[in-house]
Amino acid sequence: MKNKFILLLIVMISGLGFSVKAQAVKELTTQEFKKLIWNYDENKEWKFIGKKPVIIDLYATWCGPCKRLAPILSEIQQDYGDKLQIYKVDTDKERELARLFNATSIPLMVFIPQKGDPFLLSGLRPKEQLVQIINQNLLAPAPTKKK
Numbered sequence: 309m310k311n312k313f314i315l316l317l318i319v320m321i322s323g324l325g326f327s328v329k330a331q332a333v334k335e336l337t338t339q340e341f342k343k344l345i346w347n348y349d350e351n352k353e354w355k356f357i358g359k360k361p362v363i364i365d366l367y368a369t370w371c372g373p374c375k376r377l378a379p380i381l382s383e384i385q386q387d388y389g390d391k392l393q394i395y396k397v398d399t400d401k402e403r404e405l406a407r408l409f410n411a412t413s414i415p416l417m418v419f420i421p422q423k424g425d426p427f428l429l430s431g432l433r434p435k436e437q438l439v440q441i442i443n444q445n446l447l448a449p450a451p452t453k454k455k
Contacts, residue, residue: 331385331386331388331389331390331393332382332385333365333378333381333382333385333394333395333396334393334394334395334396335395335396335397335398336364336395336396336397336402336405337402338402338404338405341397341405344357344358345357345358345362345364345420348408354425354426356420356421356422356423356426358393358420358422360390360391360392360393360422361391361392361393361419361420361421361422361442361446361447362392362393362394362395362418362419362420363381363384363392363393363394363395363417363418363419363420363442363446364394364395364396364397364409364417364418364420365377365378365381365394365395365396365397365415365416365417366397366399366405366406366409366411366414366415366416366417366418367396367397367398367399367414367415368398368399368400368414369398369400371414371415373414373415373431373432374414374415376432377415377432377433378396380433380434380435380438381394381396381438383435384435384438384439384442387439388442388447391447392442392446392447399411399414409428413430413431414430415430415431415432416428416429416430417429417430417433417438419441419442419445419446420446421445421446422446427445429441
């Protein structure tokens with residue numbers, strides 16, 4: 309009886325783990341960008357309206373390096389969970405966003421810290437380099453100003 313109870317408890321606990329949905333890389337449209345990141349129609353100056361740091365992957369379905377970057381970004385999203393959000397923007401479908409970031413060479417990643425200006429990084433990069441950039445530029449505590 310005791311063994312059955314322990315086995316049932318283990319099954320129930322492990323089942324809870326599967327019901328929690330992991331954070332995933334999300335597709336982003338121009339309209340969603342304006343609601344979640346920056347409404348450049350209303351604010352000509354950069355004003356991030358998000359709640360956590362963001363990485364936007366500007367890609368195309370026909371781009372080989374973009375295809376190799378996608379699983380790296382998925383791993384990073386899994387690793388960091390809700391500390392940041394990674395979005396994907398198909399430059400062939402979302403031409404307005406591609407023009408906004410001057411995406412003439414892809415993959416192009418837009419790193420958006422909670423405070424401060426976004427910055428761009430083009431080309432396929434190894435996971436270790438992206439993790440270092442995230443830790444140093446997106447998740448590092450903001451420097452305090454001396455008075």
